[in-house]
Amino acid sequence: MSKNSLILLSLIQILILTFEGSCRSIEFVPTQRYLHTATHIDNKLYILGGLTFNENNYITEKNKAFIGTDKQFFYFDMSIPFNTKTMLWVDQTDFDIIPNHIAATSSIGCANNNTFLLYGGKSLLSRMDTNLVYAFNTQTNSWSVPKLTDGNFNIKKDSLKGIMHNGKMYLFGGLIDGQLSNDMLIFDTINMNFTTGSSVNAPSPRKHYGAALFDNQYIAYFGGKADDIGEFQMSEIHIYDTMNDSWTNRKSTGNVPTARSGFSVVLGLDGKRLIIFGGNQTYLPEALYVLDLQTFVWSIPKTSSGRKPKARFLHQANVIGNFMVITFGMGYNTTLKEHDVLLLDISNNDEYKWTNVFDPSPPETTSLPMPPTPSSSSFYLQQSNGLGALVGAVIGSLFSGISLSFGSILLYRWHKDRKYRRQAIPTPGERKIIN
Numbered sequence: 001m002s003k004n005s006l007i008l009l010s011l012i013q014i015l016i017l018t019f020e021g022s023c024r025s026i027e028f029v030p031t032q033r034y035l036h037t038a039t040h041i042d043n044k045l046y047i048l049g050g051l052t053f054n055e056n057n058y059i060t061e062k063n064k065a066f067i068g069t070d071k072q073f074f075y076f077d078m079s080i081p082f083n084t085k086t087m088l089w090v091d092q093t094d095f096d097i098i099p100n101h102i103a104a105t106s107s108i109g110c111a112n113n114n115t116f117l118l119y120g121g122k123s124l125l126s127r128m129d130t131n132l133v134y135a136f137n138t139q140t141n142s143w144s145v146p147k148l149t150d151g152n153f154n155i156k157k158d159s160l161k162g163i164m165h166n167g168k169m170y171l172f173g174g175l176i177d178g179q180l181s182n183d184m185l186i187f188d189t190i191n192m193n194f195t196t197g198s199s200v201n202a203p204s205p206r207k208h209y210g211a212a213l214f215d216n217q218y219i220a221y222f223g224g225k226a227d228d229i230g231e232f233q234m235s236e237i238h239i240y241d242t243m244n245d246s247w248t249n250r251k252s253t254g255n256v257p258t259a260r261s262g263f264s265v266v267l268g269l270d271g272k273r274l275i276i277f278g279g280n281q282t283y284l285p286e287a288l289y290v291l292d293l294q295t296f297v298w299s300i301p302k303t304s305s306g307r308k309p310k311a312r313f314l315h316q317a318n319v320i321g322n323f324m325v326i327t328f329g330m331g332y333n334t335t336l337k338e339h340d341v342l343l344l345d346i347s348n349n350d351e352y353k354w355t356n357v358f359d360p361s362p363p364e365t366t367s368l369p370m371p372p373t374p375s376s377s378s379f380y381l382q383q384s385n386g387l388g389a390l391v392g393a394v395i396g397s398l399f400s401g402i403s404l405s406f407g408s409i410l411l412y413r414w415h416k417d418r419k420y421r422r423q424a425i426p427t428p429g430e431r432k433i434i435n
């Protein structure tokens with residue numbers, strides 16, 4: 001054996017040991033959930049709360065006995081490429097001070113850029129009540145209960161979508177103590193006080209509607225559900241003007257989606273269209289639609305490649321880089337290789353693309369050069385910090401081909417292993433913190 005092959009072998013050995021060790025310490029398996037919050041801040045996507053389930057104990061409205069909440073709190077680092085098949089979430093559960101809850105809403109954009117807010121929601125299993133507002137500081141990894149100007153103010157909503165604009169969180173509709181509402185509560189996150197907006201011409205009371213800010217001034221609201229009425233038609237678009245606190249209605253036309261609730265809405269990258277996905281009925285004829293904000297015409301966008309995912313509902317969607325990032329929700333089955341996260345590349349309006357591979361968009365104006373897009377196995381390895389350098393060294397050398405195949409084998413083994421673990425409900429003892 002030549003000296004070179006010996007070095008190669010020991011490097012591979014180190015690689016395997018470090019990799020397997022690091023896998024074990026970072027491993028964190030999130031439970032499937034819906035009615036959670038997903039917040040994108042500091043290039044991290046934080047997931048909190050919701051009702052948990054497992055495909056073997058599938059929950060329907062009639063089968064509430066299986067419903068549970070859990071205490072998991074975790075994030076994913078969105079500054080690095082990843083594959084939705086092999087996501088390494090980072091556990092933050094030990095920093096969580098909030099009682100288990102569902103259907104809260106979260107927003108970024110308050111006075112402190114490192115902080116996001118959680119408003120409302122309800123706790124199910126315990127009588128212990130949650131506070132009205134919580135704040136999470138991503139720099140100190142700590143939750144706090146912000147002091148409100150009016151300490152007695154306590155209108156707590158759930159099953160709504162908070163929309164942030166100029167430091168104000170617009171909290172329309174949803175449920176207040178189980179009663180549907182249609183008032184526009186405005187939470188000034190700078191002054192920490194609440195006002196109520198206009199209800200003239202406001203949409204009828206509803207929950208689990210879709211909402212999105214556009215033209216940096218208007219909020220579009222549509223769909224949703226009222227228990228006695230059912231799902232609302234999607235043709236009626238209710239527009240709230242944040243400048244003059246007024247409502248107008250727009251009739252939309254075209255290929256209008258069927259009535260639905262529990263879908264997600266994001267603003268397209270060009271700001272000229274809304275993209276919606278899913279809805280409460282698992283077998284909707286179509287899950288993905290686009291609403292043109294100039295003409296108010298709906299259409300089904302052309303999508304290329306990838307497997308068209310099944311509609312899900314009560315999930316969340318965030319725009320991160322070039323992607324609509326859909327997290328968790330109801331209506332998917334990991335046993336059928338459907339992943340917790342769906343990625344729709346929305347960079348090309350003529351053809352969106354379902355994909356498993358996330359690539360962070362080019363850096364804004366920072367001077368740090370982006371490394372070339374790593375191959376599928378090397379980006380996976382780079383997710384654990386210390387290993388990055390080692391992987392770089394290995395790949396940079398003549399061993400790259402061999403290490404890549406090892407990488408694939410490990411990846412495969414890890415994935416198999418993970419699939420197996422996934423069947424089991426994680427116990428608190430399995431949780432580990434990486435920070």
Ligand SMILES: *[C@@H]1O[C@H](CO)[C@@H](O)[C@H](O)[C@H]1NC(C)=O
Pocket residue numbers: 111112113
């Ligand atoms: C927060 O971010 C915005 C936009 O990047 C910036 O204009 C503002 O100065 C930041 N505020 C603080 C307190 O850092």
Ligand SMILES: *[C@@H]1O[C@H](CO)[C@@H](O)[C@H](O)[C@H]1NC(C)=O
Pocket residue numbers: 149188191193194195
């Ligand atoms: C909220 O606080 C600001 C700043 O103190 C004040 O100007 C405003 O009137 C307050 N609004 C309410 C509804 O209390």
Ligand SMILES: *[C@@H]1O[C@H](CO)[C@@H](O)[C@H](O)[C@H]1NC(C)=O
Pocket residue numbers: 241244245246
């Ligand atoms: C608010 O602005 C819209 C659009 O500029 C206008 O149509 C509407 O009349 C205004 N409403 C009020 C109450 O000022």
Ligand SMILES: *[C@@H]1O[C@H](CO)[C@@H](O)[C@H](O)[C@H]1NC(C)=O
Pocket residue numbers: 061230231280281
């Ligand atoms: C979804 O909507 C349909 C139509 O209103 C309704 O029959 C069904 O119960 C809803 N499903 C869930 C899970 O909310």
Ligand SMILES: *[C@@H]1O[C@H](CO)[C@@H](O)[C@H](O)[C@H]1NC(C)=O
Pocket residue numbers: 055056058333334335336
């Ligand atoms: C998920 O898929 C597995 C395997 O096909 C099946 O046994 C299970 O019933 C599915 N769960 C749901 C909720 O459809």
